[in-house]
Amino acid sequence: MATKPDTYTVRATAIALGLSQKRVRQLLIEGKLKQFSAHPITIRQVDVLVLRDQRQEQGKSVTPKASTDNSAELLRALSDTFQKQLEVITDSNRQNQDNLMSQIHELRQENQALRARRWYQR
Numbered sequence: 001m002a003t004k005p006d007t008y009t010v011r012a013t014a015i016a017l018g019l020s021q022k023r024v025r026q027l028l029i030e031g032k033l034k035q036f037s038a039h040p041i042t043i044r045q046v047d048v049l050v051l052r053d054q055r056q057e058q059g060k061s062v063t064p065k066a067s068t069d070n071s072a073e074l075l076r077a078l079s080d081t082f083q084k085q086l087e088v089i090t091d092s093n094r095q096n097q098d099n100l101m102s103q104i105h106e107l108r109q110e111n112q113a114l115r116a117r118r119w120y121q122r
Contacts, residue, residue, distance in 0.1 A: 006044060006045045006046070007036050007037070007042040007043060007044055007045060008042065008043050008044075008045055008048050009040055009041065009042055009043075010024050010025060010040075010041050010043070013033070013043050013048050016048050016049075016052060017048065017051065017052055017055065024043075025041075027051070028041070028043070032051065033047055033048070033051060034047055
């Protein structure tokens, strides 16, 4: 997580603060965090912990962002949801197809009856 014993990368800072990496970069620009080094961008661990404590005192969430384990779990949940939605759509399509086939059958019968009537009228 830390690149040096007393520094965090932008990603590690984002996880520690429960923010996005983009928001961490904004905090650097705003001067709320001080950049320790440029390549890669690192931030002093002490500054991150102080900001985290300040955010907690203000009642802001500092829950770490989802890890890759949680991401895999989220991906499975999304996959299950999409599978269920696909099943609903498939069932709906089958019902629509059955309805259309029934209508086609009725129209064919009506057409045959009309042709038979016209043939007899000649």
